[in-house]
Amino acid sequence: MITVKPFYALRPNSSLVEKCAALPYDVMSSSEAREVVKDNPYSFLRIDRAEINLEQGVDIYSERVYNTARDTLKQFESDGIYINDSVKRYYFYRQIMNGHAQTGIVGCASIDDYLENRIKKHEFTREDKEIDRIKHVDTVSAHTGPIFLTYKDNTVLDNLILSQTEKAPLYDFVAEDGVRHTVWTTDNEFIDAQIESAFKTLDALYIADGHHRCASAVKVGVKRRQENKSHTGNEEYNYFLSVIFPSKSLAILDYNRLLRDLNGYSSKDFLKAISEKIGTVTEYKCDGPYKPTRKHEVGLYLDNKWYCVEFYDKICQADKAVDRLDCAILQKHLLSGILGIDDPRTDKRIDFAGGIRGLKYLEERCEKDVVMAISMYPTSLEDLMAVADSGDVMPPKSTWFEPKLRSGLLIHKI
Numbered sequence: 001m002i003t004v005k006p007f008y009a010l011r012p013n014s015s016l017v018e019k020c021a022a023l024p025y026d027v028m029s030s031s032e033a034r035e036v037v038k039d040n041p042y043s044f045l046r047i048d049r050a051e052i053n054l055e056q057g058v059d060i061y062s063e064r065v066y067n068t069a070r071d072t073l074k075q076f077e078s079d080g081i082y083i084n085d086s087v088k089r090y091y092f093y094r095q096i097m098n099g100h101a102q103t104g105i106v107g108c109a110s111i112d113d114y115l116e117n118r119i120k121k122h123e124f125t126r127e128d129k130e131i132d133r134i135k136h137v138d139t140v141s142a143h144t145g146p147i148f149l150t151y152k153d154n155t156v157l158d159n160l161i162l163s164q165t166e167k168a169p170l171y172d173f174v175a176e177d178g179v180r181h182t183v184w185t186t187d188n189e190f191i192d193a194q195i196e197s198a199f200k201t202l203d204a205l206y207i208a209d210g211h212h213r214c215a216s217a218v219k220v221g222v223k224r225r226q227e228n229k230s231h232t233g234n235e236e237y238n239y240f241l242s243v244i245f246p247s248k249s250l251a252i253l254d255y256n257r258l259l260r261d262l263n264g265y266s267s268k269d270f271l272k273a274i275s276e277k278i279g280t281v282t283e284y285k286c287d288g289p290y291k292p293t294r295k296h297e298v299g300l301y302l303d304n305k306w307y308c309v310e311f312y313d314k315i316c317q318a319d320k321a322v323d324r325l326d327c328a329i330l331q332k333h334l335l336s337g338i339l340g341i342d343d344p345r346t347d348k349r350i351d352f353a354g355g356i357r358g359l360k361y362l363e364e365r366c367e368k369d370v371v372m373a374i375s376m377y378p379t380s381l382e383d384l385m386a387v388a389d390s391g392d393v394m395p396p397k398s399t400w401f402e403p404k405l406r407s408g409l410l411i412h413k414i
Helices: 014-020 030-037 063-078 111-115 127-140 155-164 189-200 211-227 267-277 326-336 359-368 381-390
Strands: 009-012 082-084 091-097 100-110 147-151 171-174 180-185 205-209 239-246 255-259 279-284 297-302 305-311 350-354 372-375 411-413
Touching: 009 014, 014 171, 063 082, 063 127, 100 111, 100 147, 100 155, 100 189, 111 211, 111 239, 127 211, 147 211, 155 189, 155 239, 205 211, 205 239, 205 381, 211 239, 239 411, 255 326, 255 359, 267 279, 267 297, 297 326, 297 359, 350 359, 359 372
Parallel strands: 147 239
Antiparallel strands: 009 082, 009 411, 091 100, 091 180, 100 239, 147 205, 171 180, 255 350, 255 372, 279 305, 297 305, 297 372
16 A cells, blocks of 8 residues: 655745756756756755855755755745645646656655655665765655655556646756646645545556655654654654656656776677677668567667667576566676676766767767767666566666756645
């Protein structure tokens, strides 16, 4: 049984929503964020990356930065840039990018469902990234960026989404990157009750994106439970802001690899090692980059040529779902087995590029600072959920979701 609650939203004044909504804090550097907001005093990055309000060179993890985030949010409220809804509601959030639409329910998921593994993870988190968001959430006393969750097929929830998004929206705008964002809200308690009951029929939710934000929100909730001698379980810190999509509506993009050396191999010997240990190697003689067309197939760009590598069946057979993933097979047999890259999280010889950049980007990098690129076939939602159900975690950089959820559209105060 899954618990998802309606909430009192803090949200932008309709006239300023386009200027307030911002990409997640962790998809850009501090200097990039400064550039994005230089002509926009309303950007939510001024709260999510509050160091941009201060002088260059400030320690981005200092108490001063977190306090600035808190004070900026309070100022946005007092200036009427953000308004507080007076009734607890669910919301609906649709994104359309390149003709692909996905619509999810915005509500607050239970930290107990996370702690008891009904909200399932598929990747490890880093302590330093958790600490940053723990301090941010606790100081600001709000969940400022929603967690991207998904669920397996549920007709009741799907129909509720459909019925509630036929009316006039609260917000509807196209961002500077061409993605259209539309937000609706429920308008009566009967619909709210239906949504809450429908979630209770689910056995699990799955984190698609936002593992660090999710873990941090949960740890703040646990911390506040321990600090509150009058804790009842109904406090807002027991729930964290989420956008929850039907899995069939989501698209995962490829997450590609870039290598800075061949571990002492010549190009000829490297390709020979692949053909002996991993799969058949075929030169791709058509124009343009090689984009894999199915699972257990990758593209290689080396010496200005593209190759198709089809994995041998014997290395694709494994009992565990995680070991059958292309990224896991590639890691075990090529990155570690041939190139000696045992920990891709820390090894400086490897870099990664989300599929949103396109395959031409891989070619460009090979002309600048790497010697080889690997194009991947996207991991499927079914594989992601199978790994999460098994309790395993995926290798680093296994999934890339687009479009990214905008921060600053709906905020949950705790």
